Amino acid sequence: MSGHPSYQPQSAFMRWMERRLPIGGLIYSSFVAYPTPRNLNYWWTFGGILAFMLGAQIVTGVILAMHYTPHVDYAFDSVEQIMRDVNYGWLLRYLHSNGASMFFLAAYIHLFRGMYYGSYKEPREVLWILGVILLLLMIMTGFMGYVLPWGQMSFWAATVITNLFSAIPLVGDSIVTWLWGGFAVGNPTLNRFYSLHYLLPFVITGVVVLHIWALHVAGQNNPAGVEPKNEQDTVAFTPYATIKDSFLLAVFCIMFAWFVFYIPNFLGHPDNYIPANPAVTPMHIVPEWYYLPFYAILRAIPNKLLGVMALGASILILAFMPWLDTSRVRSARYRPAYRQFFWAFVIVCVGLGWLGSKPPEGNYVLFARIFTVYYFAFFLVILPVLGKIEKTKPLPKSISESVLREGEPIGAPAPPPAGAKV
Amino acid sequence: MSSAEPTRRDFLYIATASVAGIGAAAVLVPLITQMNPDASTIAAGAPIEVDLSPIADGQVIKVFWRGKPIYVNHRTKKQIEEAQNVDVAKLPDPQPDSARVKPGHDQWQVLIGICTHLGCIPIAHQGPYDGYFCPCHGSVYDTSGRIRQGPAPLNLALPPYEFLSDTKIKIG
């Protein structure tokens, strides 16, 4: 991980520093000279986008924390004070609330990219599991953050989700009381959620460091799913990957800005502009869009404990993908059958998300159940079986070959003569 | 990068880096200005009016403006004389009493009750001059609020104020 041979400090100060704390060398080997497969497409930029969004959420969040009051009588009004009185408060608040949505959007794209191209396969299993842990941490952080404005949805989401733990036999109720710090969601709950919401992003940062470390040990996966074999297969991270990431980050920020400046409340729910009222439950309690698929799975199971277990399993099962998938071929580019099931899985996830926003009645419940079955069948049945019986396309011999000869050249006018430069 | 390449590529790189730099600087503006006092704080710091009629001769009251204590002192004749009969040049922070009151209103001393040493609130009607005395480190002020002894370097500061009538002032 620490690359000493390549970095040549240019200034006397850096030479002095390198002997004492070789940060310069670390950054150089990890983000400048680091060999990156040359055929990465734009789906690979979302890791960098996620790092940017984590930084953005932390910066805007720490600033919001300067103005927010975590007390049930003042929380809602303090958020409104941020929106009205704090200089650029409206901007910081909307950046943070819409930033959470952008964060999850990028995370899901990043995740689906991994599923499609087999980035979870050997030797990247630990990298993948760290990613699942990051997803879990994000889910917890986002949930607690949403409670803080203390609107109707904040309060009732907190009530519903903490009540899930009562499904645990024997100790369930004690756990719920312990989480609440009282006999219902109240001021103690709000305060501890605030504390943990501030803490968890830094835990996420630590796990991200491990995630990048694990990545750099194995190296990037790439769309062909074959490992780099020689120097022609890779390019230096800087400037090639850096500029590509920067470009898509700017485009991503255009979309982010569209929400923040023009439709800042589109992804939210109007009920959260009603101050929390423990005596009145909203007609339809809905979580934010990024939790909807899991919410649909939870409600699809008629039994309380099994529903909670299904909810947990729907996230944790991701961690087992490296072992559930029996295929020898990494990338879905060369697995036509898997590709179909993958896209069906994506549609099922989107469908579950939509169903999660609907009241649990009639046909909605029926389809939520059908989709939940497919969701779990994808991992438990399709992945193991398909790997054994599928017919895959022949793999390219190397990344360079896949780029220059496989019909996906990036601007090459004519392939080099056979046997020339490989 | 080869130096024989045409400058058009360099121009592109410079342009991109500059625009990105401008963006980074622009992003910093809201992040930093948000710490400035917000609109409600500024509004709460609006000028206040103080009615002088209930303040008896020799009485000092303390009001708050922008979070700072303001002493409004209805000085007795003796205090006014003592404040004026002073060799200004010998004071640690030379200032005549006339510069510290509004013309025609010698009996009204309005000052910010924050010691100019390290910020404690001096106590009124204390000390050898019957002025103000700061208990933290022993600074002594006279009936005009000027520093006489002790570690404080400057006289007690005056807030902006004006007389709306003989019995009403507006501070701020």
Place this chain on the structure above:
Amino acid sequence: MAGARVVLTLAVLLAALCPSARAQEHEAPPPPANKWSFAGPFGKFDRGQLQRGFKVYREVCQVCHGLKLVAFRTLADPGGPGFTTAQATAIAAEYQVKGEPDEQGEVKDRPGRLADTFPPPFPNEQAARARYNAVPPDMSVIAKARGYERGFPRWVGDIFTQYQEQGVDYITALMQGYKDRPPAGISIPPASFYNEYFPGHAIAMPPPLTDNRVEYTDGAPMTVEQYAKDISAFLMWTAEPHLEARKRAGMQVFIFLIVLSALLYFTKKKVWHAVELHPEKLKPRPPSEYPRA
């Protein structure tokens, strides 16, 4: 191609689930969309409309509904009703707010100042319930606290049209949605009123607006429809006082990001030029440090 059939079936199922017009008895119809001056990327409040809406608030609504998050000074802020500071000071002084305790410890009323917020019309919820049998909600953010299901695929279009006016469209419709009698077959509880657009149709608020109830001096029609639009626009301002600044900043940010993206795109193309056209001409690089698969 079994997979493709799976995909197709799923897509058809999903499309079939899209809600067709389900005429449920107690489901309120979607309110009609209005044209708002503050809608869209170049939206601005109509100062005259905000002032008229404020007049409606003062003469009709403020008896029951508070605006506790709105400070009097904001009436003079840019992007709002456009009162001068002197006018806002005068408006503030018309209200009585709770003062500081005096020497006896009594809290007396005093005239409002610019820094104060609108005083509540009732001291607490219990007093409201005793007076009205219901708690009239505070209206500071009500234009953002109300909305209605847009349904698929309309909400996809909303992303591009920037439709954020669900709240004000609902409020405008609600104000005009009262009917003297509920339609045949529908009964509502006593002490409530039938309203077309209120979910459940039985609303505790009596119809607040009638024609000519509030006098307009700028020539605008003094109809329920106009009052409804004006009060809604005013409530949009109380909910989002920085709307104009937000959209203006948005335009600047957009132009900047588009320029930056274009520059980054061409820079990326230039940087990758050598790799994409002449891979064999890549400079030799330091040996990589990770194990080969």
